[in-house]
Amino acid sequence: MENVLQVQNLAKSFGGVKAVDNISFDLEKRQLLAMIGPNGAGKSTCFNLINGQLQPDSGSIVIMGRKMNGLKPRQVWKLGVGRTFQITATFSSMTVLENVQVALLSHHKQTQSILKKVQKLYVDEAMDLLKVVGIADQHDRACGVLAYGDLKRVELAVALASMPRLLLMDEPTAGMGPAERSQLMSLTKDIVQTREIGVLFTEHDMDVVFTHADRIIVLNRGQLVAEGTPEQVRANAEVQKTYLGIKEARRLEQIH
Numbered sequence: 001m002e003n004v005l006q007v008q009n010l011a012k013s014f015g016g017v018k019a020v021d022n023i024s025f026d027l028e029k030r031q032l033l034a035m036i037g038p039n040g041a042g043k044s045t046c047f048n049l050i051n052g053q054l055q056p057d058s059g060s061i062v063i064m065g066r067k068m069n070g071l072k073p074r075q076v077w078k079l080g081v082g083r084t085f086q087i088t089a090t091f092s093s094m095t096v097l098e099n100v101q102v103a104l105l106s107h108h109k110q111t112q113s114i115l116k117k118v119q120k121l122y123v124d125e126a127m128d129l130l131k132v133v134g135i136a137d138q139h140d141r142a143c144g145v146l147a148y149g150d151l152k153r154v155e156l157a158v159a160l161a162s163m164p165r166l167l168l169m170d171e172p173t174a175g176m177g178p179a180e181r182s183q184l185m186s187l188t189k190d191i192v193q194t195r196e197i198g199v200l201f202t203e204h205d206m207d208v209v210f211t212h213a214d215r216i217i218v219l220n221r222g223q224l225v226a227e228g229t230p231e232q233v234r235a236n237a238e239v240q241k242t243y244l245g246i247k248e249a250r251r252l253e254q255i256h
Contacts, residue, residue, distance in 0.1 A: 003062075004029050004166045004198035005050070010059035012045055019045040021222035022059070027198040029165070032189060034213035035202050038243055041219040043202045047168060050200070051083055052076040064165050082164035084155050084172060092144030096135060096154050099143055100126035103161035129157040134187060149180035156184075160191070169201035173208050181205060185212040206244070210234060210252045218243060 005027040012020040020042045027033045035043050048054040050061055052073040061068045068076055077083075090099050104122040130136040133153040138146065143154060152172065159167060172188070173181035185208055192199055203209050209216060209230070216233040218226040220243065226236040233239055234252050244252070 002029050004064055006062040008060045010049060011057050012049055012054060013057055018222045020049065023224045025217050025224065025227060027200055029196050029198050030193055031214045032192055032199045032212060034209045034216045035200060035219065036209055036216060037219035042222040043219055047170060051168060077162060080165040082159035082162050083168040084159050085170050090143040090151060090154055093142060095140050095142055096130065097126050097139040099154055100129050100157050100161055103158040107162045129160055133157045149176050152184055165197050167197055167199045169199060171203060172201055173203065173205055181208050206252055
């Protein structure tokens with residue numbers, strides 16, 4: 001299977017604190033890889049290194065065969081990396097359709113006079129993406145009046161507008177109810193398969209992680225302490241000791 005992401009010996013320190021300490025992992029296309037760990041484990045730093053918001057002290061990040069060290073976030077995005085955020089980032093006064101059209105204009109490098117063009121260009125393409133994420137029926141509503149779960153779907157459509165090969169999702173189900181969480185992650189899994197992309201996501205809801213992830217990596221104090229299938233990670237003694245706890249591990253065994 002083809003790797004869309006390869007991280008090798010990645011390290012980043014802030015002063016004397018090793019936020020990311022010699023981490024290595026990879027991600028294949030058609031795969032959902034969850035990155036979990038306690039607060040301060042290094043998840044956000046690792047995400048920001050991959051996205052280009054931070055530069056590593058050492059190690060390498062290879063995306064679709066290209067080394068990404070030194071590239072800025074926009075350069076990383078142009079090479080096929082999408083991202084969603086814990087707090088949704090949409091234009092609240094614009095319609096659902098317009099938000100996706102803006103993303104398509106940016107992808108096609110037509111950002112000049114964007115307000116004049118947005119109502120006319122890429123309407124069909126934007127509607128197709130809204131159909132993919134299941135929100136086409138709300139295309140003419142302003143994002144500012146949408147329910148939070150629907151905003152998450154709009155943000156996913158925006159991320160898909162750049163035709164990513166790798167999608168980074170930071171707490172994709174934060175602020176959502178249990179049913180919405182399951183629906184969004186099932187949708188994401190379908191998209192991963194049909195579009196042949198890889199998804200790296202962080203998540204605090206362990207039911208989401210152990211139900212939907214194909215593989216899991218666990219960080220603690222900047223180090224990778226475990227990786228494998230949900231079954232392997234759940235049974236890992238180090239993970240039980242530093243993060244899940246024995247009772248939670250046993251509970252998760254019942255849901256997967």
